[in-house]
Amino acid sequence: MMAGSRRVSGRTGTHLEGGIRTVSPRTEARAAEAGSGELRADCANCFGLCCVALPFAASADFAIDKDAGRPCPNLRADFRCGIHSRLRQEGFPGCTVYDCFGAGQKVSQLTFGGRDWRRAPHTARQMFAVFPLVRQLHELLWYLAEALTLPQARPLHDELRETFDEIEHLTRRDARDLADLDVAAHRERVNVLLLGTSELARATIDGRKDRRRADLVGADLRGADLRGADLRGALLIAAVLTGADLRSADLIGADLRDTDLRGADLTGSIFLIQAQLDAARGDATTRLPAALARPAHW
Structure with missing residues (x-):
């Protein structure tokens, strides 16, 4: 997953390496x-x-x-x-x-x-x-x-x-x-x-938390305010996030295996993919981004 943060040398402005490219309409x-x-x-x-x-x-x-x-x-x-x-x-x-x-x-x-x-x-x-x-x-x-x-x-x-x-x-x-x-x-x-x-x-988003690559395995985060949090690459295996507010949180690369998302609000979360949801646990009260489907096993 895209959890790293190193910058590529030779990259300037808004152009790709090798010069300006013509963008297909x-x-x-x-x-x-x-x-x-x-x-x-x-x-x-x-x-x-x-x-x-x-x-x-x-x-x-x-x-x-x-x-x-x-x-x-x-x-x-x-x-x-x-x-x-x-x-x-x-x-x-x-x-x-x-x-x-x-x-x-x-x-x-x-x-x-x-x-x-x-x-x-x-x-x-x-x-x-x-x-x-x-x-x-x-x-x-x-x-x-x-x-x-x-x-x-x-x-x-x-x-x-x-x-x-x-x-x-x-x-x-x-x-x-x-x-x-x-x-x-x-x-x-x-x-x-x-x-x-x-x-x-x-x-x-005020008060957003930086939990990038944090070890939150099994953590009790029920009802936590994680709006806008940076959870890139965080280990949330079996964590309890029931009722947590994850709106606009960056979840790229977060490990959500067996994470309890019942009642959590994930609307507007950034870079969440279907496979992460499929690995987690949730229910009918879990709020999801429009582009993703509620897993059949929830």
């Missing part, structure tokens, strides 16, 4: 549509890449060990999960909170032109290597798209648009070029922008 429209379109997973058009490319270890999140590149035994011939409706009961809650941000269908249908790794096994190794890279780029696009919706961040909108356009273009490169990308450098550069966005969005 459709960039803002693409960003506005991203949350409901290409940055949401479409498993029907993916070759089960998260079920093959990624490793997992037997734990509270996964019932078994699986190496990267080895298909999960629950993956069917049609690339669907054979236990999708009962993943939690079968010991795979980790699968229920994973989000590829639409990278699965991008790699399957665009990068590899609809050729799946079973019918074209020579593509498998490269496909599995590229998928997590594109997933990271799509995550950056999600955050940039949200940043463009924040009116308080208007001073950064030009740079946000330019950066969204650049990252989106990277996702459309061929597999060889994608494999050579320094994704960490792009993440760091985007993080600088997201930090600035967060500061602008929270600037008018």
Whole structure:
């Protein structure tokens, strides 16, 4: 997650490294549509890449060990999960909170032109290597798209648009070029922008707290006033936030596994993603940002 704060050298003004770029007139429209379109997973058009490319270890999140590149035994011939409706009961809650941000269908249908790794096994190794890279780029696009919706961040909108356009273009490169990308450098550069966005969005809230990367595991924060708080990268595992006010709080990278959000107000929170909610506990009284859905298991 984007919890770091180092600034990239060579970056000046509102221009990207390498000089001024011409922004596509459709960039803002693409960003506005991203949350409901290409940055949401479409498993029907993916070759089960998260079920093959990624490793997992037997734990509270996964019932078994699986190496990267080895298909999960629950993956069917049609690339669907054979236990999708009962993943939690079968010991795979980790699968229920994973989000590829639409990278699965991008790699399957665009990068590899609809050729799946079973019918074209020579593509498998490269496909599995590229998928997590594109997933990271799509995550950056999600955050940039949200940043463009924040009116308080208007001073950064030009740079946000330019950066969204650049990252989106990277996702459309061929597999060889994608494999050579320094994704960490792009993440760091985007993080600088997201930090600035967060500061602008929270600037008018008095008494906002800085709990960045704080260890709040199991903390009793019921009813806490956390409006505008910086909770980037905070460990909130199993914390009790019932009735807490998290309006306009920056939650990028916060670990919300088993966090009790019953009755909490998350409206207007910044950089909260669906996977974080899916990992937490809440109920019908939890107030959510409009772009996110109430998890079915709440």
